[in-house]
Amino acid sequence: MRIGDLADATGVSRRLLRYYEEQGLLDPVRQANGYREYAPSDVGRVRRIRAMLAAGLPTAVIGRLLRCVHEDDDPTPLACPAFIADLHREHARIEETITHLQSTQKSLESLLKTALLQQAAVTGAAAGETRRESANSGTGARRV
Numbered sequence: 409m410r411i412g413d414l415a416d417a418t419g420v421s422r423r424l425l426r427y428y429e430e431q432g433l434l435d436p437v438r439q440a441n442g443y444r445e446y447a448p449s450d451v452g453r454v455r456r457i458r459a460m461l462a463a464g465l466p467t468a469v470i471g472r473l474l475r476c477v478h479e480d481d482d483p484t485p486l487a488c489p490a491f492i493a494d495l496h497r498e499h500a501r502i503e504e505t506i507t508h509l510q511s512t513q514k515s516l517e518s519l520l521k522t523a524l525l526q527q528a529a530v531t532g533a534a535a536g537e538t539r540r541e542s543a544n545s546g547t548g549a550r551r552v
Contacts, residue, residue, distance in 0.1 A: 411436075414446045418454040425454070431467040433457050433474065464502055469494050 415422045428434045429444070434453065436444035453474070460470045476488035 409446045409448065409450075411444050411446065414450055414454065417451045418458075420454055420458065428454070428457060428467075432471050433467060463498075465494075465498055469498060 409417070411422050411425055414420075414425055418425075425434065429436065434446070434450060434457075436446045436450070439445055456474065457470055460473065461467075465473070473491050473494055476491040
């Protein structure tokens with residue numbers, strides 16, 4: 409099947425399929441005219457790639473894991489030792505990223521709270537000054 413047929417069968421753009429090829433995730437046969445020829449099994453392979461990408465795995469890890477997957481339409485890889493070790497590493501990496509993002513979020517919330525308090529203090533002081541000026545102008549007293 410040609411790249412357009414694979415794109416239609418998987419819902420993945422031609423550009424993305426070419427990217428998967430560049431990353432070594434797909435290996436189509438090149439015809440004499442330069443066209444890519446994909447095997448029917450590549451439909452399942454693209455689905456497995458998409459499932460692993462959705463789980464947050466980078467393409468470098470996916471490339472190592474593809475040898476552990478079923479050759480049918482099941483996107484779940486077999487439980488080979490390399491797969492499990494890579495999943496543990498990726499899980500730890502994602503947890504670390506989440507922890508870092510939560511810390512960053514707390515810092516941002518603190519900065520925002522401080523900025524809002526300062527803004528309220530400035531706005532409140534300016535409003536109080538305006539009220540005093542209005543009250544003074546009503547009594548005939550002027551500030552010099």
